[in-house]
Amino acid sequence: MLNEFWATASSSYKxxxxxxxGAIAVGIVLTxxxxxxRNETLTxxxxxxIGVGLVLHSAGVVIRGRKVQKSLRK
Structure with missing residues (x-):
């Protein structure tokens, strides 16, 4: 199951x-x-x-963790 997670992952997780x-990459480019x-406001x-990207990443970890827990309980 863990080796094939991306293939079986939901579209919302992807x-x-x-x-x-994307958000983290855009944030790095903007930085x-x-x-x-020398535009301090843009920086x-x-x-x-970047913070939005990190929050989305955390949400992805939670989504994946819940799916793994459900599959292990079966």
Missing amino acids: AVVFGAM VVGQVS IASLAV
Whole structure:
């Protein structure tokens, strides 16, 4: 079961995972752009985007943990 989790994962879990990766990537790019252009506002705003990515990542961990627990109880 654990070796095939991605193949059997729900579409909501996959969406959360890709959303988290995308938000973190966008946040990192915004951080770099903000630093290169010396735009402190953009750099600080990028932290919020990275934070959203981390919250989505945590939600993905919870979704996956619940599914694993349900499968182990069976």
